[in-house]
Amino acid sequence: MALFFYAQILLHVLGGIAGFLFEQHGEKANRATHGLAVLAGAAGVLFSLGILLTGKSWALELQGSFPVGVLRFAANPFSAFFLLIISFLSLAASIFAIGYTREFQGRKNIALLGFFYHFFILAMLFVVTVQNAFYFLFFWELMSLASYFLVIFEHERPEARSAGTLYLIMTHVGTAFITAAFLLLFIHTGSFSFDAFRAAAGTFSPVLKNVIFFAAFIGFGTKAGVIPLHIWLPQAHPQAPSHVSALMSGVMIKTAVYGLLLFLFNFLGEAPGWWGHVILAVAILSTLLGILYALMENDLKRLLAFSSIENIGIILLGVGMALVFKTLHQPLYAGFALIAALYHVINHAVFKGLLFLGAGSVLSGTHTRNIEHLGGLIRKMPWTAAYFLTGAMAISALPPLNGFVSEWLIFIALLLGFEGVGVGRHFFSPILASLLGLAGALAATCFVKAFGIAFLGKARSRHAAEAHEVSGSMKSGMGILAVGCLGLSLAAPWVLKVLGTVSQALSGADIPMGALTQKLFLISPSESSRFSPFLIAMILLGFLAGTAVLLRMVLGKKLVRVGPSWDCGMPGLEPRMQYTSTGYSKPLRRIFSFLYQPTRRVELEDEGHEMLRTAQRFESKITHPVDEWVYRPLANLVAVFSRKAKRIQTGHIQLYLSYIFITLILLLLFLGGRSS
Amino acid sequence: MTTLLLSLFQFLLLIVLAPAVNWFIRKMKAASQNRVGPGLGQVYSDLWKLFRKDMVISETASWIFHAMPFVFFAGVLAAASMVPVLWAHSLFGFVGDVILFVYLLAVGRFFMALAALDTGTTFGGMGSSREMTLSSLAEPALLLSFFALGFHARVLSLEGITVHFSAVSPMQVLFFTSLAFGALLIVTLAESGRIPVDNPSTHLELTMIHEAMILEYSGRHLALIEWGHQIKQLVFLTLLADFFFPWGIAGSGNLPALGLSLALYLIKVFSLAFVIGWIEIHSAKLRLFRAPDLLAVAFVLAILSLLGQLIIGSGA
Numbered sequence: 001m002a003l004f005f006y007a008q009i010l011l012h013v014l015g016g017i018a019g020f021l022f023e024q025h026g027e028k029a030n031r032a033t034h035g036l037a038v039l040a041g042a043a044g045v046l047f048s049l050g051i052l053l054t055g056k057s058w059a060l061e062l063q064g065s066f067p068v069g070v071l072r073f074a075a076n077p078f079s080a081f082f083l084l085i086i087s088f089l090s091l092a093a094s095i096f097a098i099g100y101t102r103e104f105q106g107r108k109n110i111a112l113l114g115f116f117y118h119f120f121i122l123a124m125l126f127v128v129t130v131q132n133a134f135y136f137l138f139f140w141e142l143m144s145l146a147s148y149f150l151v152i153f154e155h156e157r158p159e160a161r162s163a164g165t166l167y168l169i170m171t172h173v174g175t176a177f178i179t180a181a182f183l184l185l186f187i188h189t190g191s192f193s194f195d196a197f198r199a200a201a202g203t204f205s206p207v208l209k210n211v212i213f214f215a216a217f218i219g220f221g222t223k224a225g226v227i228p229l230h231i232w233l234p235q236a237h238p239q240a241p242s243h244v245s246a247l248m249s250g251v252m253i254k255t256a257v258y259g260l261l262l263f264l265f266n267f268l269g270e271a272p273g274w275w276g277h278v279i280l281a282v283a284i285l286s287t288l289l290g291i292l293y294a295l296m297e298n299d300l301k302r303l304l305a306f307s308s309i310e311n312i313g314i315i316l317l318g319v320g321m322a323l324v325f326k327t328l329h330q331p332l333y334a335g336f337a338l339i340a341a342l343y344h345v346i347n348h349a350v351f352k353g354l355l356f357l358g359a360g361s362v363l364s365g366t367h368t369r370n371i372e373h374l375g376g377l378i379r380k381m382p383w384t385a386a387y388f389l390t391g392a393m394a395i396s397a398l399p400p401l402n403g404f405v406s407e408w409l410i411f412i413a414l415l416l417g418f419e420g421v422g423v424g425r426h427f428f429s430p431i432l433a434s435l436l437g438l439a440g441a442l443a444a445t446c447f448v449k450a451f452g453i454a455f456l457g458k459a460r461s462r463h464a465a466e467a468h469e470v471s472g473s474m475k476s477g478m479g480i481l482a483v484g485c486l487g488l489s490l491a492a493p494w495v496l497k498v499l500g501t502v503s504q505a506l507s508g509a510d511i512p513m514g515a516l517t518q519k520l521f522l523i524s525p526s527e528s529s530r531f532s533p534f535l536i537a538m539i540l541l542g543f544l545a546g547t548a549v550l551l552r553m554v555l556g557k558k559l560v561r562v563g564p565s566w567d568c569g570m571p572g573l574e575p576r577m578q579y580t581s582t583g584y585s586k587p588l589r590r591i592f593s594f595l596y597q598p599t600r601r602v603e604l605e606d607e608g609h610e611m612l613r614t615a616q617r618f619e620s621k622i623t624h625p626v627d628e629w630v631y632r633p634l635a636n637l638v639a640v641f642s643r644k645a646k647r648i649q650t651g652h653i654q655l656y657l658s659y660i661f662i663t664l665i666l667l668l669l670f671l672g673g674r675s676s
Numbered sequence: 677m678t679t680l681l682l683s684l685f686q687f688l689l690l691i692v693l694a695p696a697v698n699w700f701i702r703k704m705k706a707a708s709q710n711r712v713g714p715g716l717g718q719v720y721s722d723l724w725k726l727f728r729k730d731m732v733i734s735e736t737a738s739w740i741f742h743a744m745p746f747v748f749f750a751g752v753l754a755a756a757s758m759v760p761v762l763w764a765h766s767l768f769g770f771v772g773d774v775i776l777f778v779y780l781l782a783v784g785r786f787f788m789a790l791a792a793l794d795t796g797t798t799f800g801g802m803g804s805s806r807e808m809t810l811s812s813l814a815e816p817a818l819l820l821s822f823f824a825l826g827f828h829a830r831v832l833s834l835e836g837i838t839v840h841f842s843a844v845s846p847m848q849v850l851f852f853t854s855l856a857f858g859a860l861l862i863v864t865l866a867e868s869g870r871i872p873v874d875n876p877s878t879h880l881e882l883t884m885i886h887e888a889m890i891l892e893y894s895g896r897h898l899a900l901i902e903w904g905h906q907i908k909q910l911v912f913l914t915l916l917a918d919f920f921f922p923w924g925i926a927g928s929g930n931l932p933a934l935g936l937s938l939a940l941y942l943i944k945v946f947s948l949a950f951v952i953g954w955i956e957i958h959s960a961k962l963r964l965f966r967a968p969d970l971l972a973v974a975f976v977l978a979i980l981s982l983l984g985q986l987i988i989g990s991g992a
Binding site: 375376378379393396397398399404408411412415427430431433434435437438440441442444445448449451452453456457458524528529530531532535536539540543544547548551555558559560561562563564565566567573575577578579583584585586587588590591 | 727728730731732733734735736738739740746747749750751753754757768770771772773775776778779780782783785786789790792793794795796797798799800801802804805806808809811812813815816817818819820823824826827830831832833836891892895896900964965968975978979982983986
């Protein structure tokens with residue numbers, strides 16, 4: 001079984017360099033590098049499924065002289081769960097990439113793309129298996145750098161370069177905090193090994209514990225893109241090639257969830273109750289603001305990136321509740337909340353992957369991401385439309401798809417805080433649940449807008465009118481994920497059992513899965529509720545087919561005349577008369593204007609009289625308060641300090657040498673002072 | 677077997693009765709305007725006529741447009757099949773809880789909002805945008821009032837909540853749940869497209885929401901949508917009756933109890949329809965951007981209902 005994992009790694013290494021053999025032949029390089037990625041993904045799926053189904057762990061220790069402890073890899077069900085997500089999504093994305101990267105051929109170096117792509121996946125695989133903090137940081141950095149180069153792959157576009165720079169800065173701020181958290185653990189335990197951290201869990205002073213918690217939460221939160229640490233995410237994710245965006249939004253931000261869970265449930269021991277509350281507060285903020293900003297976007301990929309922030313928030317709602325229950329010594333409830341969070345981790349990976357691939361198809365079929373220029377794609381790209389609709393329904397938490405299953409679990413986890421334990425102490429948790437409902441409904445609005453404006457109606461531009469359906473490989477890449485959306489819902493009780501072993505491997509708490517599932521049903525641990533995704537799918541299908549068949553039987557075949565849409569008696573409906581994406585979100589922009597602070601400017605030009613207009617310009621903008629009030633002042637502050645620091649930088653090498661010399665002397669004096 | 681048949685019967689009752697409730701409100705409005713108004717048979721023959729009519733479908737429409745009436749109708753039926761009517765069981769209530777109920781209605785709404793965009797007209801986009809906006813804002817109030825009731829009942833299924841409230845003493849129920857009743861009533865007005873949120877009897881572009889979305893529909897598609905909409909309205913009224921006036925609902929399947937339950941159910945539902953009609957007669961439609969305020973009131977009422985229960989300490 002471990003063989004599959006070695007095969008996966010080998011295939012990724014080979015795939016990374018294979019492209020260079022055919023550097024002059026774009027298509028050959030493409031097939032070699034992405035073909036190997038497909039095989040690697042398949043091997044990884046087999047390996048991780050093997051561990052999840054048998055429950056047997058795998059470990060590998062590389063002997064030899066390593067500077068900071070032995071290099072040890074291991075995969076228990078918890079790691080294998082993340083391996084599965086990475087492998088499954090990279091499998092689908094790589095199939096998609098075979099068709100998608102054709103558009104780069106002759107223009108860009110496919111071999112280079114393949115190289116970074118493979119090492120990006122490889123780094124993620126190592127991040128979730130390595131058992132030593134030092135190497136964890138090494139692979140974490142490798143993951144960040146590889147993804148940075150993927151973000152700036154189309155570096156001829158200035159927005160890609162500036163997004164890349166922002167990403168690089170933010171990810172290193174995050175890494176600095178993670179490093180600090182690990183170093184504090186190292187100072188306390190004297191070892192970099194995760195096992196030593198686990199053994200020392202619970203021996204920290206409360207202050208140290210809190211410091212480590214905040215360092216880890218800020219560090220991993222930056223990577224996960226929680227508000228207010230999210231600013232890089234909506235810039236960077238859309239800039240990468242679409243199959244890479246799918247991986248970045250689908251799985252890379254989940255590695256941060258992996259790291260955070262390790263800290264919360266393995267390294268830090270007993271947690272004070274307010275940690276859970278801190279996480280819940282950040283989570284609900286990310287959930288609501290994420291979707292509210294997604295709603296205002298007209299760029300399809302940026303919209304999806306903002307919605308990733310929302311979904312990370314939903315995942316953290318589960319994590320926060322798990323932590324709350326853990327401190328209340330309610331292992332069953334904690335396990336349930338953790339399972340809910342993990343379920344949303346895999347669901348979001350699948351449907352967000354699908355949506356990003358769908359956006360990639362739109363981009364490749366129309367050469368624009370701006371939904372204001374689209375429309376009517378459902379006729380030109382019927383398959384892409386069907387797949388995108390599947391993803392949109394799943395992310396809007398509509399039954400019978402997978403998004404609803406995990407949101408239901410999160411709902412129940414939140415309500416448990418109220419009905420199950422400590423009545424009155426957690427009066428806020430049903431309110432959080434209703435806000436989750438608000439986010440769900442707003443997500444539905446957002447994706448009705450995205451799908452409706454881009455795929456329905458009439459083409460708003462030449463781009464959309466001349467769109468073409470994408471190639472077979474791209475369709476099958478999306479198809480796999482669409483099937484995943486349905487499968488993860490219909491097989492929910494079975495998935496829940498697997499996630500039971502995953503959460504057990506993490507927290508060590510034994511969860512009686514019999515209390516949470518029963519045949520086709522998912523059951524709330526307080527027994528207040530139950531739900532069967534499979535049965536509701538059947539019921540919906542039954543009513544749908546029943547209505548259609550009955551109508552046909554009773555009334556016969558329908559008589560249809562096709563005519564133009566109602567034009568109020570004034571012929572000449574134009575595509576321009578349709579609702580725009582901006583117009584669609586206008587009511588919400590107005591209702592939430594305290595948040596968006598929208599500004600608009602109308603400029604009119606005329607020839608001396610207002611009836612003789614020659615030109616009109618309209619501009620509408622919203623503000624992002626975090627950017628405006630936190631990051632802009634911060635950036636200004638940095639600029640001020642840099643200007644001050646410039647004074648001592650004259651450019652003379654002698655002066656710099658003397659700085660070094662003075663520093664050395666001062667350090668020697670300092671050390672001498674200490675040792676005497 | 678009797679259980680199944682009875683549950684099926686009450687499900688069908690809900691479907692068949694829905695147009696009559698709509699007729700009742702229309703008749704009330706007619707009376708208030710010194711008109712005679714339609715007879716009871718009229719609403720059914722309207723539907724029947726629509727079902728048999730030919731359809732004109734826009735050339736811009738895709739399969740979404742054709743599928744929507746069926747998806748919407750199936751979603752409403754699935755939600756309706758979870759609601760207890762005459763006795764404390766429902767056809768498919770065992771499958772899920774209030775959360776599922778809310779999201780089943782969302783399926784139909786999602787498709788309706790898409791189909792509205794499908795014909796490429798301004799009306800469709802306008803209705804779609806407004807409907808999704810207002811229903812987004814109604815969602816937290818709806819969920820939270822369900823949660824408040826579910827908290828009192830310690831169970832989240834529609835059946836369980838009904839059983840619970842039919843067993844507790846009236847004063848206690850009244851006290852704890854009157855606020856949640858206000859919240860749910862407002863949401864009912866919004867969800868069934870009634871004044872003061874929407875006006876079901878206008879085709880003026882400034883005011884319509886629901887009608888704007890289905891402007892392009894005709895024939896049997898329109899019939900399905902109209903009927904589905906009426907069923908949805910009755911489902912909400914039935915829930916109000918179940919949760920807040922559950923007395924008399926049959927506990928078991930014996931005939932006298934069911935007969936009484938049927939009589940009481942009709943009285944309760946038509947009284948609630950009277951309330952809806954009364955509100956419709958006596959108020960004007962709110963400006964679109966005032967409607968969120970009304971929904972915010974519903975949300976606050978739901979929060980107060982929840983907190984009220986805490987302060988009284990019923991959680992013991």
